[in-house]
Amino acid sequence: MEPALRNTLLTALLALVFGFLGAATWSYSGLADNRTRAFLLEKPEILKEVAEALARQESQERLSSLGDDLYTPFPGAVIGNPEGSKVLVEFTDYNCPYCQASLADVQQLVDEDPDLKVVMREWPIFEGSEGAARMALAAGLQGKYREFHEKIFELGPTSPATVETAARAIGLDMEQARADAASEAVSVELVRNLTFAQSLGFSGTPAFIAVDTPLAGAVGYDRLKEALDNAPS
Known part of the structure; x- marks a missing residue:
């Protein structure tokens, strides 16, 4: 030491x-x-x-x-109850196998707790992930973030082809989605998420804030639930 x-x-x-x-x-x-x-x-x-x-x-x-900004989602980039009072923040990357492994844990938490709001922070740190992150945020603007989030993980490692396939499969307005994905607002959001992650000392994905408890890595359903349940009301 x-x-x-x-x-x-x-x-x-x-x-x-x-x-x-x-x-x-x-x-x-x-x-x-x-x-x-x-x-x-x-x-x-x-x-x-x-x-x-x-x-x-x-x-x-x-x-x-960081204040309240950390808990304020990009429009539509929410899983669960958008008005929920219990908040889980997740930093995710679509080429991260541990993020994919955590998908079922987060979905179980959402299914069990109607008051849970999961604020999704797109943090594309793996090669080839940025296009998927941008399209996910574009899907959020059309009210279809969760659908895209699940579909792109289902299709496997991201590429321009899988991003396009996922977007079409969930019924996005493709012209609008492409414009939104390339927008300044989405670029600013990705920079904000990077800044948040660095400020919190996270070095990879997934990473979570369970109300006020930082958790790095695929910690599993039990640890996430424990942190959420033990958070001050």
């Missing part, structure tokens, strides 16, 4: 165990290193818990800095 990180964790641990004032006194007395090290050798799991607590605190600070 890097010395700086070790010192930060030791200080945080002392603050949690002895109280902030006691931790400061303990540290300045020169006793922190030896006694805390001995304490951690007896209970090493505490250091992991402190690291996780610090990571959660940092995530909460990042979320707070």
Whole structure:
């Protein structure tokens, strides 16, 4: 472990165990290193818990800095109840196998909870994904986001041909869809989603915000449901 990180964790641990004032006194007395090290050798799991607590605190600070914009969807880019009060944000890519694996988990959550709104954030980070992401947002503008979302995953790896096939299969107005997919509004949305993901420290898809809990990766139905159920009302 890097010395700086070790010192930060030791200080945080002392603050949690002895109280902030006691931790400061303990540290300045020169006793922190030896006694805390001995304490951690007896209970090493505490250091992991402190690291996780610090990571959660940092995530909460990042979320707070983004405000309501993160939870405000691009028009139509919603699965579930558009007026739902319980919100799950998903960052997705159509060439990501883990996003495809998470599709059933999200659909089950939506089917079980009529108050759940899933805000979809198109984040095309895999090669060849941008065209599908653009068409998905164009489908949202025609009220058919979910239909396109499911169809393009069903057709497999994206290409101009599969994007066109998916769009036609769900009955999009193709002339309007092509214009919307190439629009400045869609380009701005993709940049916004990239900025959101980077600000939250996400490095890949899928990634979720379950009300106020960031979750990276295909964490599965149980973890998503737990985070949604335990979120403050």
